Amino acid sequence: MSEARITREDADGLCTLTLNRPDKLNALDTAAFEALDAHCAALEQATETIGCVVLRGSGRGFSAGADLGKIGATPIDPRFKPGVIDRLSRLPQPVIAAVHGVCFTGGLELALACDFIVADATAKFADTHGKFGLVGAWGMGQRLSRRIGTPAAKHMMMTARALQANEARDIGLVDMLVEAGGLDAVIASLSAEILANSRHTNFAAKRMLRETEGMSLADALAHEHENYPGSAPDSPERIARFTRK
Template identity: 60%
Template structure:
């Protein structure tokens, strides 16, 4: 492989790194093929990986799609391939975090929106520049962005190609947590630690339930959570015992 994506594992935390810093982590076919490879492995994980972080090497998260790859200079992938990869990211069973800094533009924003949480350095800039190039997003940006920040905010971002700073992104709900400038790793580590204090069984079940009940009327959502309740974690007894002893 070309190492467009690096996988780093440490004690149940998996970090996937967009690794094309000389091109601002522009996303080409090779990047998607490698990301798909790792996502397939993670989708089959048996519970050893408790959390996945997606981040970019160098000065930014990602400037978006590699325009050369879109202009016919490389062999195209099937049109459903890239949106399928972003969907695979969104459907990973464990919690996922996009840790963004620098620029998070267009295709990079589509990847970040595929994660459960977005943590951003205070200096991060967000944009959807598809219209600037005469393109229309095809990897799932519009429905995911509209669900995060509302249709009006999403249309304004997409129809103007303007840049949104991290403070505004936090205010409208695009960003879940904004780290002080230069302290992204600290804020990221804190969030990861909070997530991993919970049972991995519970976190996976919660993620699945939220996905399954999205858009359901309340009575159907309540019925779904009752009849599809997964039970308790294998370490439930040990967790309660440790609490009572403490």
């Protein structure tokens, strides 16, 4: 039996999903997307136990992107893979992409679906669709431009040049940059900060920001008012603990 394309480990409210094809630099084939889809489906139902998700890669890098050797090998619904990435982006939980080594093309599209991108100094980012005459179909053009702006997105998409980690940070692609070897400690610290806050609040903030993206301020405020979720069930307890300090 072949090893799982993506492994899952849970600990104290944190779920870590690890791309598990290190011999292929975690190249993404249909099996990887099927595994990710299954994990996302499970996480959608785990809001009582999982408050934060980390997505990372095993071996020498995060992901080299689509498995080019498998393109067209098995016909599938063209909506499936972009649909899985969209499902990842819509998880109720905050999702952190922990990036080391290569994060190219399809791997970058995967990272862009996460709420935070944290990278160490070994990370490199690129959109190499143009090298192979391909056009991004998993959300590259839309998510990349919204994250770093249209001019910077055009430069990445039309040159296929790999950005070093510090360059990616400077243009806003990377939220936090740490020294090589320091990724685990920073991910642990960031996820602990997220998990220490109300899951109800974090989930509501993520949902509201997604639902109001692109709206005018007036429309967004009206939407927020009409869909206000109220305080968390444990809010009185949290306030009481604070006032007792």
